[in-house]
Amino acid sequence: MTELMIHARAPFDFAATAKFLRFTEAETIDLFDGNVYRRLCHINNHLRLISVKACGTRARPALAVRLIPAATDGDAESSLILDAAVGIVQRVFSVDHHLKGFQAQVAADPVLSKLETAHRGLHLPRWPSLFETLVISILSQQISTVVAMTLKRRVVESFGERLELDGQTFFAFPRPGALANTDAENLRALGISRAKAASIIELARATVNGSINADKLAGEDNETVIRTLSDLRGVGRWTAEWALMLYFGRTDVFPAGDLAVRGVLAKYYDAVANSRERDLREFAQKRWGQWASYATIYILAGLRAGTINLRSERVVSSTAAGSSPRRSAGK
Numbered sequence: 001m002t003e004l005m006i007h008a009r010a011p012f013d014f015a016a017t018a019k020f021l022r023f024t025e026a027e028t029i030d031l032f033d034g035n036v037y038r039r040l041c042h043i044n045n046h047l048r049l050i051s052v053k054a055c056g057t058r059a060r061p062a063l064a065v066r067l068i069p070a071a072t073d074g075d076a077e078s079s080l081i082l083d084a085a086v087g088i089v090q091r092v093f094s095v096d097h098h099l100k101g102f103q104a105q106v107a108a109d110p111v112l113s114k115l116e117t118a119h120r121g122l123h124l125p126r127w128p129s130l131f132e133t134l135v136i137s138i139l140s141q142q143i144s145t146v147v148a149m150t151l152k153r154r155v156v157e158s159f160g161e162r163l164e165l166d167g168q169t170f171f172a173f174p175r176p177g178a179l180a181n182t183d184a185e186n187l188r189a190l191g192i193s194r195a196k197a198a199s200i201i202e203l204a205r206a207t208v209n210g211s212i213n214a215d216k217l218a219g220e221d222n223e224t225v226i227r228t229l230s231d232l233r234g235v236g237r238w239t240a241e242w243a244l245m246l247y248f249g250r251t252d253v254f255p256a257g258d259l260a261v262r263g264v265l266a267k268y269y270d271a272v273a274n275s276r277e278r279d280l281r282e283f284a285q286k287r288w289g290q291w292a293s294y295a296t297i298y299i300l301a302g303l304r305a306g307t308i309n310l311r312s313e314r315v316v317s318s319t320a321a322g323s324s325p326r327r328s329a330g331k
Contacts (some may be wrong), residue, residue, distance in 0.1 A: 004065040004086060005055070008095035013101075014054035014123025017093050020125045020301065024149040028156050028171050040163055040170040041128060043084045044077070047139040047163050049170055050085055052093075055117070065089050068165060094123040094249055102251075102291045109287065111268045111308070115298040118307045124297055126246050131207045132172035132173045132216035133247040134229070137239040138199050139192070154190040155179075199234025206258060214247070222250060237277075245293045254284035254292040263310045264299050 008014075018037040021030035021262055031038040031100045037052040037180050049068040056062030067085055074128070090096065106112035135155070140148040159174035159182065179187075181198055187197035206212040212232070217225050229240040238257040246251040255261060256277040265272050265280060288295040302308040 002067070002070055002082070004082065006065060006086060006089055006095060007056070007095065008061045008063060008123075009098045010059060010061055011121040012093075012095070012123060013119075014052075014061070014063065014093070016119060016122040016301070017125050018052075020122065020297075021092070023145050026146070026149045026153045028153045029173055031161075031170075038170070039088075039128075040161075040172040041085070041088055042161070042172055042175060043081050043088070046081060046163060047172060048081065048085065049163060049165060050088060052089055063089060063093065063095070070314060078267070088128045091126050091128060091249065097123050097233060097249070097251065099123070099294070101266045102294045105288055105291045106295070111264075111296060112288070112295055115302045115307060118305070120300055120303045122297065122301055124245065124249060124251065124293060126249055127173075129173070130177050130212070130217070130243060130247045130319055131203065133243050134203055134232075134235065134239065135173075135179075135200055135244075136201070137242045138196055138234055141196070141234075141239065151190060151192055155187070155192075158186075176204040176207040178204075180208045195234060199232070202233045203235070218233060218248060251293045252285075252290040254281050254288070254296060256280035256284070258296070260303060260310070261296055261299055264308060266304070267310060268308065 009069075014037075015032075017032065018030075018032040021027070022032055029039055036054060038049055040047060040049050050093060051066040051068060053064050055064045058300070065085060067082065103116055103120075106116050125134065136148070136152055139151045142284065156171045156173060160171045160180045160249075161175075162172070163170045182201065184194065184197040184201060188194060192200070203212070213231070217228060220228070225244055225248070226237055226240040229235050229243060230237065237259075238255055241253050241255040244253045245255070264282065265283070266274065269283070272280060275283070284292040284295065299308070303310065
């Protein structure tokens with residue numbers, strides 16, 4: 001079986017990045033057992049299970065990638081499949097992001113420096129396609145992550161293709177055509193709201209007919225991408241910003257409309273509590289610059305791990321670099 005090696009920029013924590021893709025245990029596509037990450041993908045119209053594990057050293061991290069079924073050595077089509085698989089893994093794990101710059105950016109920030117130390121090597125986790133990223137973001141609007149991931153699982157199991165390997169069933173995220181040709185009531189039957197069902201179908205059709213082209217958008221600046229995506233039904237700035245981060249891999253995005261992120265800024269950076277989204281973006285730009293996306297991801301990682309929290313106890317944390325947060329009374 002052909003094994004491909006992909007090098008990643010240090011620091012790189014494979015396990016932390018793979019785990020981040022599993023928002024809940026209801027996840028049915030991004031599989032990680034603590035050692036091997038697996039995902040079933042459509043690659044050049046072929047279903048292939050991508051298997052990834054860490055190798056190399058801390059100073060020279062690398063990933064070993066296998067395809068199942070294996071590609072045929074020397075076959076031209078198989079070479080294209082292997083190249084595409086490498087591209088998917090490089091995107092999913094953001095292997096080219098150089099986090100030394102992020103470390104330097106947050107070194108004087110009492111909150112983010114703590115989070116960077118606790119979650120060092122977590123790279124921006126991403127999804128392989130813009131379509132998948134937008135569907136997941138639409139499903140996640142205004143509901144809990146647990147509910148959103150349950151809806152995602154239902155969509156995947158109802159519309160996605162599957163592959164049986166060694167007695168286990170693997171699912172691929174649905175192709176746009178599978179959702180473009182369905183009726184909204186079929187999505188409604190899964191527990192998806194009427195508005196979200198209509199948005200997903202419109203997105204699928206726009207992807208199929210080429211009016212939303214990820215390759216073209218990749219060359220545009222952030223605001224142009226946001227405006228283009230926001231022309232779609234049900235896609236606003238929040239959804240477009242997450243697409244910039246979790247598909248395009250932009251490191252300078254701050255989703256100021258995200259309630260969890262706003263809550264952290266209100267609690268730990270109380271000078272910006274109750275601010276407008278525009279003011280929060282300006283705050284993030286001044287404080288974290290080109291690493292605002294990573295500040296966001298590390299904030300969410302901290303919330304998931306309990307490194308920080310949104311409990312209402314009083315915490316005073318200076319927005320001035322270099323000062324330390326004071327403990328709340330009684331702690």
